[in-house]
Amino acid sequence: MIRSEILKEIAPILRDELVVCNIGIPSQELHAIDDQPSNFYMLGTMGLASSIGLGLALTQPKPVIVIDGDGSVLTNLGTLPTIGNNAPSNYILMIIDNGSYGSTGDQPTYTGKKTDLAGMARAAGCDTVIEVQDVDTGDALQAALDSGKATVLVVKCESGNAKMPVITMDPVVICDRFMKAVSS
Amino acid sequence: MNIDKKIADDLVANGVSFVTTVPCKQLAGVIEEVDQRDDIFHIPSNKEDEGMGLCAGAWMGGERPAIIMQNTAIGVTINTLATLIQYYRMPLPMLISYRGELREPVACQVEMAVHTKALLAQLNIPTYHFHHQRDVEEFDNILKYTFMSKKPVAILTDANFWGGYGDQ
Numbered sequence: 001m002i003r004s005e006i007l008k009e010i011a012p013i014l015r016d017e018l019v020v021c022n023i024g025i026p027s028q029e030l031h032a033i034d035d036q037p038s039n040f041y042m043l044g045t046m047g048l049a050s051s052i053g054l055g056l057a058l059t060q061p062k063p064v065i066v067i068d069g070d071g072s073v074l075t076n077l078g079t080l081p082t083i084g085n086n087a088p089s090n091y092i093l094m095i096i097d098n099g100s101y102g103s104t105g106d107q108p109t110y111t112g113k114k115t116d117l118a119g120m121a122r123a124a125g126c127d128t129v130i131e132v133q134d135v136d137t138g139d140a141l142q143a144a145l146d147s148g149k150a151t152v153l154v155v156k157c158e159s160g161n162a163k164m165p166v167i168t169m170d171p172v173v174i175c176d177r178f179m180k181a182v183s184s
Numbered sequence: 185m186n187i188d189k190k191i192a193d194d195l196v197a198n199g200v201s202f203v204t205t206v207p208c209k210q211l212a213g214v215i216e217e218v219d220q221r222d223d224i225f226h227i228p229s230n231k232e233d234e235g236m237g238l239c240a241g242a243w244m245g246g247e248r249p250a251i252i253m254q255n256t257a258i259g260v261t262i263n264t265l266a267t268l269i270q271y272y273r274m275p276l277p278m279l280i281s282y283r284g285e286l287r288e289p290v291a292c293q294v295e296m297a298v299h300t301k302a303l304l305a306q307l308n309i310p311t312y313h314f315h316h317q318r319d320v321e322e323f324d325n326i327l328k329y330t331f332m333s334k335k336p337v338a339i340l341t342d343a344n345f346w347g348g349y350g351d352q
Contacts, residue, residue, distance in 0.1 A: 020241070040244065044267025048237030051229075052268075055241020055249070058225065059202060078230030082238075086227055175272040179244050 001134035003096050004029045004162035006155065007067075010138050013145070014039075014065060018182060020053040021067045024103030025161045026096070030067065032164040038181040041167055041174055047076030050093050054083055057091035060182055063145055064090055070097040070111040077120070084125025087150035094141060095152070100159040112159075121152045131156065187320045187345070188213040191279065196223045198327040200250045200277070202242040204228065204235035208254040208281035210346045215252060232257035233264040236276065243274050248331060250277040255284070255300045255340065256293075265307055269336045276336040277327055282313070285342035304338050311338040314345040 003026060007014075011034040020040045021027045027041040042049055050073065053066035073079065073095055083093060099112025111117050118131040128149050132140040134157035144151040167174075191214050195203065204227050205215045219226045229235035232253045239249035257280075269276050283290070284297025304311045310333070312326055313319075323339065330337040 042268075044271060045233075045237070045264050048233065048240075048264065048268065051234045051237025052241040052244075055202070055238035055243075056245045057241070058227070058238075059242045059245030059247040076231075076234055076237075078234050079237075082227070082229055082234065171272045175244065175274070179246075182244060183246060 002158050002160035002162070003098060003102065004033070004164075006096065006134055006137050006157060007033050010141055013138060013141055017145070018056065018062050018064045019067060020049050020056065020064065022049045022069050022072050025164070026067055026069060026102070028164040028167055029162055031167050032162075036181075037177040040178045041169070043167065043171055043174075047072045050079045050083065051076065053093065054079070054087060054091060056182070057088050058086065061090060062182065063092065065141070066091075066093045068093060068095045069102065070095060070099060070117060071101040071109045073117060074109055074111070074115075080121050080124035080126065083150075083152070084121070084127075087126070089148050089150055091150045092141070092144050093152045095154045096157060097154050098157050098159040102159065102161050106159050106161070118152070118154045121154070126150070126152045128152065129154070134158070185317060185320070187317055188217040190320050191323060192217040192221055192224070194324045194327060195250060196221060197324065198248065198331070200248045200327065201225060202227070202239065202247045202249040203252060204238050204249070205252040206230075206232050206235060206254065206257065208283065210281040210283070210341070210343060211252055211254070211279075214279070218252070231260065233261045236261060236264045236269060239276055240268055240272070240274055248275070250279065252279045254281045256296045258300055258303050259296060262303065262307065265309070265336055270307070273334050275331045275334045277330045278336060278338045280338055280340050282340035282342040285344070286315075287343035287348040300340065309336050309338050311340065314339060314341045317345060317347075319345060
């Protein structure tokens with residue numbers, strides 16, 4: 001499976017949750033598959049989805065699902081110790097690990113070679129780290145939500161992107177409707 | 185006047201409840217003060233752009249954030265300031281240790297100091313420079329201004345403000 005197929009499959013789970021989605025094609029795919037006010041789309045700032053989601057989870061009680069990528073986590077590796085030492089029980093970091101920089105032309109990342117993101121998350125202090133194959137994403141995500149434990153979910157899948165339109169929504173609108181969803 | 189306490193008092197009085205920090209020698213006292221306050225959740229970050237991501241999330245979660253960092257971090261946070269904090273119109277007070285200014289003992293610090301105000305000006309970030317201890321009296325108004333305008337605002341605090349390095 002590629003990322004967009006996973007997103008389609010888990011859209012019914014994501015729909016009712018606060019979602020912080022990674023820059024570029026992941027946000028475009030989620031926006032096209034099931035746009036929701038409770039989705040925060042990153043339009044820039046590669047690497048910070050996990051940090052934005054952590055700040056959000058620490059300041060309000062609803063579950064927060066971060067949809068991140070292997071390339072983005074690699075660009076902000078300092079996030080893993082911060083998560084490992086501070087993540088509250090309502091925080092789920094789902095890393096779609098397709099071993100490539102999808103938004104820039106599928107150049108390989110090091111996680112497709114020797115680097116093990118799940119191992120790095122564990123070494124950084126994250127207590128619950130689960131690695132699954134693409135077909136098991138829905139079950140694993142639902143289990144993480146039900147567990148009430150801070151979870152890092154590494155989803156191994158194939159490299160590839162769906163052709164989706166660029167998000168043209170104004171960032172202030174994205175932020176405003178998201179904040180209303182947070183406080184509703 | 186204890187400027188560390190005054191800064192923490194003003195943060196609390198303005199409802200700032202989420203503070204992330206990347207340390208600097210000059211900021212050690214204020215970071216310790218912030219860490220001890222019951223009304224503030226203090227979360228150290230490993231890099232300043234990561235810290236700004238945490239602050240963006242905290243703002244959307246309904247709290248008022250702030251970041252405490254060194255001016256060298258302006259060099260690593262320009263993209264985050266432009267495409268996250270400014271683009272989504274979020275308020276962010278940035279209490280910044282202004283290394284490389286008067287009474288600075290480390291020459292390399294001057295190399296980023298000479299770019300600091302120019303970079304902030306290029307980003308249209310409102311910028312204040314605390315040089316004397318009495319300048320801290322403006323901090324309360326700067327915080328109010330930051331959350332009114334929903335912009336990142338820089339407060340540069342140099343070695344003279346913090347009392348120098350003893351022998352400088």
